[in-house]
Amino acid sequence: MPAQKLWLRCEKKEFERRSALTPTTAKKLIDAGFEISVERDEQRIFDDSEFEAAGCTLVPNNTWSSAPTDVPIIGLKELPESNDPLPHTHIQFAHCYKRQAGWDSILSRFHRGNGTLYDLEFLTDASGRRVAAFGYHAGFAGAAAGALALAAQKQGGKLGQLEPFENEDAMVNGVKSTLGGSAKGVKALVIGALGRCGRGAVDLFRKIGLDEDDIVKWDMDETAKGGPFEEILNVDIFVNCIYLSSSIPPFLTYNSIAAAGRHRQLSVIVDVSCDTTNPFNPIPVYNVNTTFSNPTVPVALQNELPPLSVVSIDHLPTLLPREASEQFSLDLLPSLLELPQRQTARVWTDAEALYKQKLAEAVQSLN
Ligand SMILES: NC(=O)c1ccc[n+]([C@@H]2O[C@H](COP(=O)([O-])OP(=O)(O)OC[C@H]3O[C@@H](n4cnc5c(N)ncnc54)[C@H](O)[C@@H]3O)[C@@H](O)[C@H]2O)c1
Numbered sequence: 001m002p003a004q005k006l007w008l009r010c011e012k013k014e015f016e017r018r019s020a021l022t023p024t025t026a027k028k029l030i031d032a033g034f035e036i037s038v039e040r041d042e043q044r045i046f047d048d049s050e051f052e053a054a055g056c057t058l059v060p061n062n063t064w065s066s067a068p069t070d071v072p073i074i075g076l077k078e079l080p081e082s083n084d085p086l087p088h089t090h091i092q093f094a095h096c097y098k099r100q101a102g103w104d105s106i107l108s109r110f111h112r113g114n115g116t117l118y119d120l121e122f123l124t125d126a127s128g129r130r131v132a133a134f135g136y137h138a139g140f141a142g143a144a145a146g147a148l149a150l151a152a153q154k155q156g157g158k159l160g161q162l163e164p165f166e167n168e169d170a171m172v173n174g175v176k177s178t179l180g181g182s183a184k185g186v187k188a189l190v191i192g193a194l195g196r197c198g199r200g201a202v203d204l205f206r207k208i209g210l211d212e213d214d215i216v217k218w219d220m221d222e223t224a225k226g227g228p229f230e231e232i233l234n235v236d237i238f239v240n241c242i243y244l245s246s247s248i249p250p251f252l253t254y255n256s257i258a259a260a261g262r263h264r265q266l267s268v269i270v271d272v273s274c275d276t277t278n279p280f281n282p283i284p285v286y287n288v289n290t291t292f293s294n295p296t297v298p299v300a301l302q303n304e305l306p307p308l309s310v311v312s313i314d315h316l317p318t319l320l321p322r323e324a325s326e327q328f329s330l331d332l333l334p335s336l337l338e339l340p341q342r343q344t345a346r347v348w349t350d351a352e353a354l355y356k357q358k359l360a361e362a363v364q365s366l367n
Helices: 023-029 048-053 102-114 137-154 167-177 195-207 254-259 321-337 346-366
Strands: 003-009 035-039 057-059 088-090 116-119 188-191 215-218 238-239 267-273 310-311
Touching: 003 023, 023 035, 023 048, 035 048, 035 195, 035 238, 035 321, 048 057, 102 346, 116 238, 116 346, 137 188, 137 195, 137 267, 137 321, 167 195, 188 195, 195 215
Parallel strands: 003 035, 035 057, 088 116, 188 215, 188 238, 238 267, 267 310
Antiparallel strands: none
């Protein structure tokens, strides 16, 4: 059987340093008989030479459109906007299955090019759970951003621009030193603590020195009584990591914050879930997503009340590109190893069936 080929494209989205394949996973695929082309990319957290050492063939930046059409192209984020037909098979996040802005035009590019899309968000195991997701590092990085925002606020300031960290140790040490060596004494509450993002947030708090008793971990059982919850107002940092699937009572409101008065402890909310514009957003005290250059937004409160800010960045794993990529890519690896059997392997046939369903909807919408 001829070798399975795979082409890792560069990422064109600003600040995006993550990668769908890493030198570690590329090496494992090559050991299993794959031939891998990697576009040179200075933006990627991994050096080109690391891929070369793993046995990949380096190719010029942004040349995937000239690859033979039978070579699947793998990347993470959306392709740059264009109207060009797409004749290849693409494995990536395309953000076009939930009728997001421009969804039908994106799908029409595949339709017109006779290509195929395997959307990474919808590759699932037999129980319907995603095979690979970035949640853990989103929670980890979100909690770090929350601790940095708390430190800035304690000094009467506002958190400035965030830059991706070289690795996890650099993030943990950076946060600890900003907080004067350790975060001991800080209290945090994580809702959704049993999920991927929640586990990451809890781990960051442990690593920066919070006592275990000062990390309050809530999931479905603890919120079953229905909010708003006074307990949230009695910690320094609240991190929301739930997967919102239906309407629930809010976790806190302007009124519950005002009722806590001038002695409220809560200083920072990190909304990792970022259901910012969702009508059921359980944190209805802000309405914008924040960014790396401007990571916090203040909650509009009466002047005599202590400040409260929200971090609502929707691409948090980008702050920890190396570890986030390694974990995502390792989780994806078993599915990639089945790529040569994609006409019969369930993970790929299910993804293709979903693609065809979405494609039909897009074609109908455009007619
Ligand atoms: N901001 C970012 O950069 C970023 C990155 C990745 C994921 N996310 C988002 O984070 C959210 C969580 O993702 P995940 O992968 O951790 O999901 P997950 O399914 O692994 O975990 C969600 C957890 O929330 C709990 N939960 C759900 N409803 C709850 C409620 N009402 N009260 C208490 N707990 C509740 C669940 O029991 C589960 O433990 C998703 O909305 C996802 O889109 C954000």
